[in-house]
Amino acid sequence: MSRKKNFFAGPSVLPVEVLKEMEREIANYNDEGLSIVESSHRSEPFNTMYSETLALLGEVMEIPEGYSYFFLGGGGSLQFAMLPLNFLNPAKGATYINSGSWATKALQEAQVIGPVATYWDGKDTSYTTLPAVNTIKPSPESSYLYLCSNETIGGVQWKEWPECGIPLVADMSSDILSRSIPIEKFSLIFAGAQKNMGPAGATLVIIKDEFLEHQNSSIPSILDYRSHQKSNGLYNTPPVFSIWGVKLVLEWVKRNGGTAGMAQRAQLKSSLLYDAIDQSGGYYRSPVDRDYRSTMNIVFRLPSEELEAKFLAATKEAGMVGLKGHRSVGGLRASLYNALPVEDVEALANLMREFQRVNG
Amino acid sequence: MSRKKNFFAGPSVLPVEVLKEMEREIANYNDEGLSIVESSHRSEPFNTMYSETLALLGEVMEIPEGYSYFFLGGGGSLQFAMLPLNFLNPAKGATYINSGSWATKALQEAQVIGPVATYWDGKDTSYTTLPAVNTIKPSPESSYLYLCSNETIGGVQWKEWPECGIPLVADMSSDILSRSIPIEKFSLIFAGAQKNMGPAGATLVIIKDEFLEHQNSSIPSILDYRSHQKSNGLYNTPPVFSIWGVKLVLEWVKRNGGTAGMAQRAQLKSSLLYDAIDQSGGYYRSPVDRDYRSTMNIVFRLPSEELEAKFLAATKEAGMVGLKGHRSVGGLRASLYNALPVEDVEALANLMREFQRVNG
Numbered sequence: 001m002s003r004k005k006n007f008f009a010g011p012s013v014l015p016v017e018v019l020k021e022m023e024r025e026i027a028n029y030n031d032e033g034l035s036i037v038e039s040s041h042r043s044e045p046f047n048t049m050y051s052e053t054l055a056l057l058g059e060v061m062e063i064p065e066g067y068s069y070f071f072l073g074g075g076g077s078l079q080f081a082m083l084p085l086n087f088l089n090p091a092k093g094a095t096y097i098n099s100g101s102w103a104t105k106a107l108q109e110a111q112v113i114g115p116v117a118t119y120w121d122g123k124d125t126s127y128t129t130l131p132a133v134n135t136i137k138p139s140p141e142s143s144y145l146y147l148c149s150n151e152t153i154g155g156v157q158w159k160e161w162p163e164c165g166i167p168l169v170a171d172m173s174s175d176i177l178s179r180s181i182p183i184e185k186f187s188l189i190f191a192g193a194q195k196n197m198g199p200a201g202a203t204l205v206i207i208k209d210e211f212l213e214h215q216n217s218s219i220p221s222i223l224d225y226r227s228h229q230k231s232n233g234l235y236n237t238p239p240v241f242s243i244w245g246v247k248l249v250l251e252w253v254k255r256n257g258g259t260a261g262m263a264q265r266a267q268l269k270s271s272l273l274y275d276a277i278d279q280s281g282g283y284y285r286s287p288v289d290r291d292y293r294s295t296m297n298i299v300f301r302l303p304s305e306e307l308e309a310k311f312l313a314a315t316k317e318a319g320m321v322g323l324k325g326h327r328s329v330g331g332l333r334a335s336l337y338n339a340l341p342v343e344d345v346e347a348l349a350n351l352m353r354e355f356q357r358v359n360g
Numbered sequence: 361m362s363r364k365k366n367f368f369a370g371p372s373v374l375p376v377e378v379l380k381e382m383e384r385e386i387a388n389y390n391d392e393g394l395s396i397v398e399s400s401h402r403s404e405p406f407n408t409m410y411s412e413t414l415a416l417l418g419e420v421m422e423i424p425e426g427y428s429y430f431f432l433g434g435g436g437s438l439q440f441a442m443l444p445l446n447f448l449n450p451a452k453g454a455t456y457i458n459s460g461s462w463a464t465k466a467l468q469e470a471q472v473i474g475p476v477a478t479y480w481d482g483k484d485t486s487y488t489t490l491p492a493v494n495t496i497k498p499s500p501e502s503s504y505l506y507l508c509s510n511e512t513i514g515g516v517q518w519k520e521w522p523e524c525g526i527p528l529v530a531d532m533s534s535d536i537l538s539r540s541i542p543i544e545k546f547s548l549i550f551a552g553a554q555k556n557m558g559p560a561g562a563t564l565v566i567i568k569d570e571f572l573e574h575q576n577s578s579i580p581s582i583l584d585y586r587s588h589q590k591s592n593g594l595y596n597t598p599p600v601f602s603i604w605g606v607k608l609v610l611e612w613v614k615r616n617g618g619t620a621g622m623a624q625r626a627q628l629k630s631s632l633l634y635d636a637i638d639q640s641g642g643y644y645r646s647p648v649d650r651d652y653r654s655t656m657n658i659v660f661r662l663p664s665e666e667l668e669a670k671f672l673a674a675t676k677e678a679g680m681v682g683l684k685g686h687r688s689v690g691g692l693r694a695s696l697y698n699a700l701p702v703e704d705v706e707a708l709a710n711l712m713r714e715f716q717r718v719n720g
Binding site: 002003004006008009010011012013014016019020022023026027032033034035037038039040041043046072073074075076077078080081085108109112113192194199200201202218219220221222223235236237238239240241242245319321322 | 362363364366368369370371372373374376379380382383386387392393394395397398399400401403406432433434435436437438440441445468469472473552554559560561562578579580581582583595596597598599600601602605679681682
């Protein structure tokens with residue numbers, strides 16, 4: 001089969017080996033005479049698959065003792081609400097760093113629950129940069145400090161983590177598994193699976209057990225992290241297929257050097273495009289502050305919207321999909337998630353040079 | 361391959377044709393050069409699949425004008441919380457009929473949000489029966505009347521629907537698509553996909569647009585039905601694989617006579633087991649009131665727990681899975697969801713007779 005070169009921002013590309021394994025196993029899992037998606041979440045085939053997934057995740061992400069982790073349904077957007085419902089103390093408020101579209105969504109959901117202080121807002125720079133970590137000093141009373149590790153729409157990415165004396169919470173939906181994370185610096189991390197980790201439908205939550213002790217009471221059980229922690233993520237029927245997909249992706253990540261290998265790949269792939277941009281003499285422009293350029297989502301512009309449309313048509317012609325920039329920022333965006341082959345990025349970089357040669 | 365006879369209560373059996381189609385298409389959807397689970401939910405392959413799914417659902421379930429419907433993540437359990445968050449008016453309360461385990465869970469979540477009146481409680485009969493529909497007279501002020509159409513654990517099922525002058529809401533997770541539903545009698549219906557409709561991960565919500573006008577304000581957007589209705593179910597990344605699975609199941613349901621065909625199958629299959637029980641001279645016993653016996657989940661006991669364990673071992677030997685009763689009620693349970701072949705139920709009925717002959 002001729003594979004598309006898949007630059008979608010999410011749901012996005014999966015490793016071809018993972019798809020092949022799904023193809024082999026989807027109708028008859030492990031020769032059990034049924035599909036994994038036909039197995040009760042209280043059955044042996046599911047339980048084995050599930051515990052292997054969690055063990056692998058703990059290993060690949062090096063999750064330390066004192067943390068619980070599990071997969072929930074409802075997407076990262078549900079976490080935007082669950083987080084403040086559980087942890088925003090109305091007397092103390094919470095602090096959000098507004099780095100762009102996704103942080104804004106999280107912040108707006110929190111505002112429905114209680115008082116929110118925006119510590120820093122990238123609005124004046126159209127969300128093209130981030131604050132230096134050592135300048136971040138939220139109120140020591142604040143319930144937590146929230147950040148989004150990588151903004152898929154703006155293309156900015158945190159490179160270091162603030163140490164600010166209050167619980168640190170991060171949405172890592174769009175760069176999870178793309179680098180090593182010092183989990184111990186965080187009280188809660190969540191990440192939708194559908195970019196770097198697997199098929200849409202599962203959201204990973206990693207939570208410091210100690211943090212759970214500060215949890216608000218009187219919220220519905222399904223929205224209460226304690227219910228999920230106590231039942232090891234099986235409080236209700238889990239998104240079975242997505243979790244299985246995460247397992248297959250984790251095996252692939254492990255075979256390919258773990259998070260260190262993924263970081264290397266991400267560095268290599270993003271450099272291919274940033275170099276093409278930087279060496280174009282201004283023909284291609286990245287609006288993002290060099291210090292915070294995302295390795296996952298490369299946002300760039302051409303000299304005119306007409307040329308952008310023409311460029312987009314050329315990528316389509318070349319079997320590439322997903323390169324149209326988000327409507328809120330325009331231009332082009334290449335999402336280079338873990339599973340995207342290096343050759344696909346090389347093809348795009350070559351196309352950029354060739355397009356400039358002809359249309360420059 | 362030798363297929364298991366799959367009596368799991370959910371996630372459960374899918375039509376073998378659906379699994380074959382998944383096998384054919386999972387790595388290269390529709391010859392697009394990518395998987396459907398690699399396609400952005402803003403892309404053409406997804407959009408076509410999604411709109412076909414919704415159209416098919418409207419057709420198969422005969423959903424009338426004035427209703428919106430979409431799939432959410434988070435499972436039926438999330439609906440237990442979303443429903444009262446959206447519609448339980450704290451000044452008026454809501455009315456719940458407690459038919460067993462699943463109604464109890466819904467009721468407990470609602471109690472966190474506001475006042476709940478339990479109109480009827482099956483506790484005294486160990487949840488083996490239901491109230492006659494014409495006796496149900498909730499307070500006319502109540503925000504809504506809630507029922508669970510089929511209790512998977514107790515094995516009781518509503519056969520008619522109350523007409524009580526207030527909005528009627530139903531959890532139909534375990535018997536959706538097993539019979540024709542007069543949607544116009546309901547203000548809101550929800551159903552987890554993982555029993556009769558497809559793989560776990562998606563929950564169908566059907567909502568009367570008029571009902572949405574009575575919605576509570578000031579809840580996080582992700583929990584607000586209006587956000588999902590306005591964006592046609594694409595407020596956030598949907599559970600792509602599960603929705604695709606629902607589409608394939610709907611096509612299978614349509615090919616097999618629609619909901620009328622499914623009702624006939626359900627009648628036939630459940631009769632095979634109820635007859636085996638009723639004709640056993642008391643060897644097998646169903647605790648459920650005959651008027652409300654579920655066509656989906658057949659709960660039964662043997663003369664002793666020892667015989668139940670032996671029977672369970674015999675089913676395992678015969679390639680059957682999922683027949684252990686829920687730990688809260690004990691005994692045996694056979695879940696006969698739409699996709700379970702009639703022959704598998706015949707095999708179980710035969711095994712019941714043979715087991716009695718040898719061990720009776």
